[in-house]
Amino acid sequence: xxxxxxxxxxxxxxxxxxxxxxxxxxxxxxxxxxxxxxxxxxxxxxxxxxxxxxxxxxxxxxxxxxxxxxxxxxxxxxxxxxxxxxxxxxxxxxxxxxxxxxxxxxxxxxxxxxxxxxxxxxxxxxxxxxxxxxxxxxxxxxxxxxxxxxxxxxxxxxxxxxxxxxxxxxxxxxxxxxxxxxxxxxxxxxxxxxxxxxxxxxxxxxxxxxxxxxxxxxxxxxxxxxxxxxxxxxxxxxxxxxxxxxxxxxx
Amino acid sequence: xxxxxxxxxxxxxxxxxxxxxxxxxxxxxxxxxxxxxxxxxxxxxxxxxxxxxxxxxxxxxxxxxxxxxxxxxxxxxxxxxxxxxxxxxxxxxxxxxxxxxxxxxxxxxxxxxxxxxxxxxxxxxxxxxxxxxxxxxxxxxxxxxxxxxxxxxxxxxxxxxxxxxxxxxxxxxxxxxxxxxxxxxxxxxxxxxxxxxxxxxxxxxxxxxxxxxxxxxxxxxxxxxxxxxxxxxxxxxxxxxxxxxxxxxxx
DNA sequence: CGAGCCGTTGAGGGGATTCAAGCTCAGTGG
DNA sequence: CCACTGAGCTTGAATCCCCTCAACGGCTCG
Numbered sequence: 001x002x003x004x005x006x007x008x009x010x011x012x013x014x015x016x017x018x019x020x021x022x023x024x025x026x027x028x029x030x031x032x033x034x035x036x037x038x039x040x041x042x043x044x045x046x047x048x049x050x051x052x053x054x055x056x057x058x059x060x061x062x063x064x065x066x067x068x069x070x071x072x073x074x075x076x077x078x079x080x081x082x083x084x085x086x087x088x089x090x091x092x093x094x095x096x097x098x099x100x101x102x103x104x105x106x107x108x109x110x111x112x113x114x115x116x117x118x119x120x121x122x123x124x125x126x127x128x129x130x131x132x133x134x135x136x137x138x139x140x141x142x143x144x145x146x147x148x149x150x151x152x153x154x155x156x157x158x159x160x161x162x163x164x165x166x167x168x169x170x171x172x173x174x175x176x177x178x179x180x181x182x183x184x185x186x187x188x189x190x191x192x193x194x195x196x197x198x199x200x201x202x203x204x205x206x207x208x209x210x211x212x213x214x215x216x217x218x219x220x221x222x223x224x225x226x227x228x229x230x231x232x233x234x235x236x237x238x239x240x241x242x243x244x245x246x247x248x249x250x251x
Numbered sequence: 252x253x254x255x256x257x258x259x260x261x262x263x264x265x266x267x268x269x270x271x272x273x274x275x276x277x278x279x280x281x282x283x284x285x286x287x288x289x290x291x292x293x294x295x296x297x298x299x300x301x302x303x304x305x306x307x308x309x310x311x312x313x314x315x316x317x318x319x320x321x322x323x324x325x326x327x328x329x330x331x332x333x334x335x336x337x338x339x340x341x342x343x344x345x346x347x348x349x350x351x352x353x354x355x356x357x358x359x360x361x362x363x364x365x366x367x368x369x370x371x372x373x374x375x376x377x378x379x380x381x382x383x384x385x386x387x388x389x390x391x392x393x394x395x396x397x398x399x400x401x402x403x404x405x406x407x408x409x410x411x412x413x414x415x416x417x418x419x420x421x422x423x424x425x426x427x428x429x430x431x432x433x434x435x436x437x438x439x440x441x442x443x444x445x446x447x448x449x450x451x452x453x454x455x456x457x458x459x460x461x462x463x464x465x466x467x468x469x470x471x472x473x474x475x476x477x478x479x480x481x482x483x484x485x486x487x488x489x490x491x492x493x494x495x496x497x498x499x500x501x502x
Numbered sequence: 503c504g505a506g507c508c509g510t511t512g513a514g515g516g517g518a519t520t521c522a523a524g525c526t527c528a529g530t531g532g
Numbered sequence: 533c534c535a536c537t538g539a540g541c542t543t544g545a546a547t548c549c550c551c552t553c554a555a556c557g558g559c560t561c562g
Contacts, residue, residue, distance in 0.1 A: 086416040096412040146397040153404035160411040161347040165337040168419040169457040206420040
C-alpha cells in the first residue's frame with residue numbers, strides 16, 4: 001500500500017502547488033480554449049467565473065482526486081495526461097481510462113456524488129480547478145451549457161468503452177500495439193508520446209511488467225519504437241500500422 | 252459475419268414488434284416509474300409526451316440500435332437485459348457493458364451523434380422508445396430534467412468503468428465469479444439470474460467458450476450455481492461470496 | 503431424420519506468469 | 533570519489549493456465 005493513501009482530501013494534497021491567483025488573461029487566451037468546457041460562454045459570464053477558477057499544477061503521480069471522496073470541483077486538464085484507476089479487493093490497481101488535454105475530470109461532483117475513480121497525474125500536469133457550484137449555476141442559465149456538459153459525459157463514456165473494447169483483449173503484443181496507437185492520439189502530432197512505466201502498462205493492459213517489458217523490447221528492436229529520456233518516446237506510425245495490420249492477417 | 256448486419260436502421264429492424272398504440276396508463280403506472288428518466292416530470296408534461304412514446308418489444312438477439320447509425324431516439328429499458336457490444340477490426344465482437352431495467356439506452360442521440368455501440372437484447376426485452384427531440388424540448392424547460400440526464404450519463408460511465416475494472420482482469424475463474432455476482436445485481440432479488448450463452452460469456456470476459464464452459468461446470472459441481480431452463484439459473488449467494496473471498500486469500 | 507446450435511470434455515501446445523538474477527541510473531552520504 | 537541504495541528495466545528458465553483443435557451428446561426445428 002503506497003504512502004499516498006494518506007492523502008484523503010484533494011484540497012490538502014501535499015503535491016498540490018496551486019498558484020492561488022488566477023491569471024486574468026488565462027481563459028480568453030487559453031491554449032485549449034476552443035475545446036474547453038466554456039467555449040460557448042459569453043464574455044460576461046466568463047468574467048464572472050474567472051475569479052473562482054484556480055490553476056493547479058501536479059507532479060508525476062500527484063493525485064487530482066480520490067475515489068470515494070465527495071469533492072466540490074471539476075477539473076479541466078490543460079496539459080499533460082491523467083489516469084483513472086481503481087483498486088480491486090486485493091489492493092491491486094487497475095487503470096480504466098486516460099485523459100488528455102482539454103478533457104473534463106470529476107464531473108460526478110456536479111451531481112454531488114463522490115468521485116468514482118482515483119485520478120493521478122501520468123506526467124506533470126496543469127489543470128483548472130472549477131468549483132462545482134459555479135458550473136451548476138452557469139448551467140441553470142440559458143446558453144447551451146447543459147448540452148456542453150452532456151457532450152463531455154458522452155465523450156468520457158465513449159472513451160471508457162473504447163478502452164475496454166480495444167485494450168483489454170487479445171494477446172499481449174496486440175494490446176501493447178493498440179496502447180501505443182492510443183497514446184499517439186493523446187499526444188501532440190509531433191510523434192513524441194509519453195511512455196508509461198512498465199508497472200503502469202501492466203495495470204492498463206492486465207499484463208505483468210515482465211511481459212510488458214518483453215513486448216516493448218521487441219517493438220524497439222523492430223523499429224516501431226524509439227526511447228528518449230523522461231519517459232518520452234517516438235513511434236514510427238507506418239511501422240506501427242503495419243504491425244497492427246499483420247495481427248489481423250495472421251488470424 | 253452474422254446476417255444481422257443487414258439491419259441498418261433501427262426503425263426497420265425486422266425483429267421489431269412495435270405495438271404502435273401507446274398505452275395511456277403506461278407511464279403513470281409503469282413498474283420502473285420510480286427510477287425512470289421522467290420521474291421528476293410534472294403530470295402536465297407527462298401527458299404531453301405520452302403520445303410520442305412507443306413501446307418496443309424485442310426477442311433475444313434483437314437489435315435496439317446499431318453502432319454508427321445516427322438515430323433519433325433514446326430508449327428506456329422496462330424489462331430484460333441489453334448488452335452493448337462492438338466489433339473489432341477482425342469482426343470479433345466484444346461486450347463492453349450490460350444494461351438492466353430502468354436504464355437509459357442510446358443517450359448519444361440527444362447530442363445528434365451516431366450510436367457508439369451495438370445494443371442487442373440478451374433476453375426478451377420491453378423498451379420505451381422516446382424521440383430525441385421530445386427529450387431535448389423537455390430538457391430545455393425548467394424542471395430539473397438536465398440534471399436527471401446527467402445522472403444517467405454518470406451511471407453509464409460508472410458502469411462501463413466498473414466493467415473494465417472488475418471483469419477484464421485476473422484468471423478465468425475470478426472473472427466468471429465476478430460476472431455471476433454482477434448478473435446477480437442486475438436480476439431481481441429472487442435469486443434467479445440470466446445466464447448468457449457460453450459464446451457471450453466469452454465475449455464479455457475475453458475467454459474462449461470452452462474455458463467458460465469448464466469454469467461454469469466447475470461452479471455447478473461446487474454448488475455455486477444451479478441451472479434452469481430458458482437460460483435461467485439460481486446462484487447460492489453464500490457459496491459465491493465464499494468462492495470470491497477464497498480468491499483473495501490465495502493471493 | 504438430418505442439420506444446426508449449444509454445451510461438454512479431452513489432449514496437446516503455446517503464451518503469459520512466476521521466480522529469480524543482474525542491469526542501469528539517480529540520489530545519498532560516507 | 534565512490535560505495536551504497538532503491539527504483540525501474542531486462543532477461544532467463546520453469547511452470548501453469550488458457551487456447552486450439554477435435555470429437556461427441558443433447559436439443560430444437562425444418
